[in-house]
Amino acid sequence: MKILVPIKRVVDYNIKVRPKSDGSDVDLANAKMSINPFCEIAVEEAVRLKEQGIATEVIVVSVGDKKCHEQLRAAMALGADRGVHIEAEPIIEPLAVAKCLHAIVKKEEPKIVLLGKQSIDGDNNQTGQMLAALMGVGQGTFASELKIAGEQAEVTREIDGGLQTLSLSLPAVITTDLRLNEPRYAKLPDIMKAKRKPLDTLTLDELGIDASPRVTQLSVESPAQRQAGIIVNSVDELITKLKDEAKVIS
Amino acid sequence: MKTLVIAEHDNQQLKNATLNAVTAAIKLGNPIDVLILGHQCSTVTEQASTIEGINTVLTSDAEHFEHQLAEELTPAIQSIAQQYSHVLAAATTSGKNLLPRVAAVLDVQAISDVQEIIDASTFKRPIYAGNVIATVQSSDPIKVLTVRATAFDPAATGSAQVEQGTVDATTPVKLSSFVSEALAESDRPELTAADIIVSGGRGLGSGESFDLLYTLADKLNAAVGASRAAVDAGYVPNDMQVGQTGKIVAPSLYIAAGISGAIQHLAGMKDSKVIVAINKDEDAPIFQVADYGLVADLFDAVPELIEKL
Numbered sequence: 357m358k359i360l361v362p363i364k365r366v367v368d369y370n371i372k373v374r375p376k377s378d379g380s381d382v383d384l385a386n387a388k389m390s391i392n393p394f395c396e397i398a399v400e401e402a403v404r405l406k407e408q409g410i411a412t413e414v415i416v417v418s419v420g421d422k423k424c425h426e427q428l429r430a431a432m433a434l435g436a437d438r439g440v441h442i443e444a445e446p447i448i449e450p451l452a453v454a455k456c457l458h459a460i461v462k463k464e465e466p467k468i469v470l471l472g473k474q475s476i477d478g479d480n481n482q483t484g485q486m487l488a489a490l491m492g493v494g495q496g497t498f499a500s501e502l503k504i505a506g507e508q509a510e511v512t513r514e515i516d517g518g519l520q521t522l523s524l525s526l527p528a529v530i531t532t533d534l535r536l537n538e539p540r541y542a543k544l545p546d547i548m549k550a551k552r553k554p555l556d557t558l559t560l561d562e563l564g565i566d567a568s569p570r571v572t573q574l575s576v577e578s579p580a581q582r583q584a585g586i587i588v589n590s591v592d593e594l595i596t597k598l599k600d601e602a603k604v605i606s
Numbered sequence: 607m608k609t610l611v612i613a614e615h616d617n618q619q620l621k622n623a624t625l626n627a628v629t630a631a632i633k634l635g636n637p638i639d640v641l642i643l644g645h646q647c648s649t650v651t652e653q654a655s656t657i658e659g660i661n662t663v664l665t666s667d668a669e670h671f672e673h674q675l676a677e678e679l680t681p682a683i684q685s686i687a688q689q690y691s692h693v694l695a696a697a698t699t700s701g702k703n704l705l706p707r708v709a710a711v712l713d714v715q716a717i718s719d720v721q722e723i724i725d726a727s728t729f730k731r732p733i734y735a736g737n738v739i740a741t742v743q744s745s746d747p748i749k750v751l752t753v754r755a756t757a758f759d760p761a762a763t764g765s766a767q768v769e770q771g772t773v774d775a776t777t778p779v780k781l782s783s784f785v786s787e788a789l790a791e792s793d794r795p796e797l798t799a800a801d802i803i804v805s806g807g808r809g810l811g812s813g814e815s816f817d818l819l820y821t822l823a824d825k826l827n828a829a830v831g832a833s834r835a836a837v838d839a840g841y842v843p844n845d846m847q848v849g850q851t852g853k854i855v856a857p858s859l860y861i862a863a864g865i866s867g868a869i870q871h872l873a874g875m876k877d878s879k880v881i882v883a884i885n886k887d888e889d890a891p892i893f894q895v896a897d898y899g900l901v902a903d904l905f906d907a908v909p910e911l912i913e914k915l
Contacts (some may be wrong), residue, residue: 372869373734382738392845416819450706451715476850479733485676485706494677494781497703500844510785515699516798516853518789518845524782534834534846534851570715574728574741582876585886585897591910594882594900602801602880602897604859605826605915 357467357526359402359411362457362487363395363431365424366477373477375576382576391427397532400539401502402470403435410504411468413437417460419453421445425537425555432550433542439555444567450478452567454486459563461491468509473498473531474480481491484531498533550557607691608661609634612656612683613642614700619671620653622799623696625760628657630753631694632761633723637661641686641773643679645672655770658762668775673784676704681776683708687748691726697752697854698798701887705752714746723756735850736873755798756856756877790845794820797846800829802859805875806841807833809864809885809904813841819863819906825915831855834870848876863904867892884908 367373368388376383391399405411416431417440418424428439442456463471469491474481486497496502496511500519503510509524515532524530542550560567588594598605609631614621616670624640634875640659642650645667654663664686667906670678683704687693693708695701697719709716721739722730729751797803804823806816816830831848832841848855850873860878865871867883867890875881876895883896886903893899900907 367734373737375738382734442867449715451710451713454710477734479735479850480706480716481702482709482716482718483705485703486710486716488677489680489707489710492781495703495707496782497676498699514844516845517786517796518843520787521785522782523785525780528781570744570746571717572743572745574743576733576738576740579732579736579739579876582881582895584894585881585899587893587899587901591900591902591907591914594898595911595914596858597898598880598882602859604880 357412358413358415358464358502358537359405360461360464360466360469361395361398361402361414361416361431361436362469362471362483363399363416363418363427364392364418364472364475365418365427366392366475369393369476375578379449379575379577381573389423389426391430392472394474394532394534396539397474397534397536398470399431399434399436400537401532405504406435411517415440415464415466417442417457419444419448419456424578425525428555429550432553433547434540435546438553441555441557443557443559447565449569449571450482451486451570452565453483454490455565456560456563457483457487458490459565469529471529471531473533484529488529491527491529494528496522496524496528496530499530500533500535502530502536514530608637608639608689609692609694610687610690611638611640612623612693612695612701612704613640613841614696614698615647615650617644618649620650620719622760623698623755625757625763627694627696627710627753628660628756628761629758630720630723631692632659634692634726636691639664641683642666643671643674643682645669651770653763655768656763656766657768658766660768662769662771664771664773666775667775670778671775674700675782675784676707677779677781679704680707680711682757682773684711685776686773687712690748690870691763692751694751694753696755698755700891705750709750712748712750714748714750715744716750716752716823717744718752718755720751722903735870736876737869754854756854759873759886764858790843795824795827795829797829797831797848800857802826802828803831803833803855804828804850804858804861804863804902805833805865806836806863808835808839810836810841816842822908822912825912833865833868835868839874857881862892863908864891866890
């Protein structure tokens with residue numbers, strides 16, 4: 357079975373992002389960019405399914421500008437077989453991304469679409485659910501465990517308060533949570549090999565996608581900063597402060 | 607136009623986050639209906655009928671709604687959505703699972719984690735792990751929003767007697783089925799609803815050491831949370847995680863013990879009213895957001911706190 361893994365190029369998770377001084381957008385000039393951590397987990401899971409003989413081909417796809425070739429190559433170095441780049445600039449919204457992915461799904465007919473639950477830039481947590489809706493298939497979001505048996509996927513999900521296990525008929529969309537696996541590091545020979553793997557480019561026009569924005573970003577700002585408080589010298593002083601000053605305990 | 611709030615519940619109990627979502631809905635200024643999709647959930651309907659500030663409680667009772675599967679709930683919401691200008695749910699794992707699917711079938715762009723309502727189409731929401739707040743404006747005919755519970759006070763309940771109605775159940779789609787659930791059983795308050803939270807990080811060093819925090823929590827009637835470092839180290843289960851990828855909390859008192867204060871953790875707790883940090887590393891970033899910092903070994907300080915409280 358084919359597995360399609362959509363991935364996103366995002367600012368590296370170690371970077372603390374700030375607004376530009378005019379508040380028009382975030383300042384990403386010269387920031388280090390990486391594959392979104394949740395997407396990397398999705399690539400790893402798909403590659404493991406291939407290693408177990410369950411998947412036959414792992415296709416990675418990314419929607420964005422040309423620079424996302426870097427992340428597609430990185431995913432191929434981890435073991436994906438080929439890449440598809442959908443050219444879109446500037447960044448388009450989750451609904452439009454889901455429509456692009458739906459177009460690729462119609463072409464490739466994967467049994468499983470495996471993707472990160474959210475990207476760490478927009479923090480939307482929408483694309484997988486939207487794609488499942490457009491495809492008219494089941495969704496296993498926030499997966500921490502995935503088992504494939506024939507035409508069914510059993511997905512254990514991280515939910516508020518614990519874990520929930522669902523059974524989905526394939527094809528299905530599965531979104532990854534952090535504890536699904538720990539991605540491997542690419543080895544140098546695999547990085548070299550990845551450079552020769554096929555990488556196709558498609559445009560929004562070729563796919564017939566209208567990606568006009570529905571939501572406009574008016575401005576961005578830094579969140580209200582907390583002021584550092586005081587250092588207390590003893591547990592006794594702490595208890596006194598909490599009782600008499602903050603009045604949060606009695 | 608009207609606003610629809612999707613109730614979160616387990617067929618027995620209305621979840622508190624629904625009340626926070628209702629407050630966000632009240633700020634939109636239009637009449638509000640609360641929709642309960644469930645099975646044998648009449649007690650939830652009764653509870654919701656006491657929420658102040660809403661117009662109608664709509665219920666659809668069907669077996670395939672029992673486990674709140676997004677595949678089954680979406681057609682039911684879609685069947686009535688055109689009557690509404692706004693569809694809201696709390697930004698819990700349940701709301702985040704459901705509403706994007708609803709938005710896609712309505713062909714609208716959902717807006718996640720709304721923390722402030724400026725007007726009927728303009729909202730503030732955190733991006734980049736809460737390091738940046740974006741003001742966004744939607745041009746879609748129906749606004750589909752998940753709202754951050756900690757940013758809105760719960761709506762009052764008790765005295766209201768709200769009109770009740772029903773919605774026809776949609777046909778089962780059967781794309782997914784429920785297998786099992788493993789929910790943490792605890793006598794302590796729920797993390798997202800607790801007034802006081804005691805939280806531990808890598809500084810605890812082991813799962814056993816969390817017993818100290820449980821003892822302190824029981825003294826304070828508090829919930830116990832953890833940083834991602836403590837979860838990744840295997841000390842405690844993931845549902846205790848507070849932070850960007852865990853739960854967002856805003857209690858009156860948050861006590862962070864042995865937590866260094868990575869930005870991903872701060873994203874989940876920095877709206878707490880009072881923050882206490884106990885850490886032996888005086889340079890730990892947690893002290894920059896703490897109202898009261900105690901530079902001490904938590905294994906000395908926490909037992910002393912337990913004894914003296």
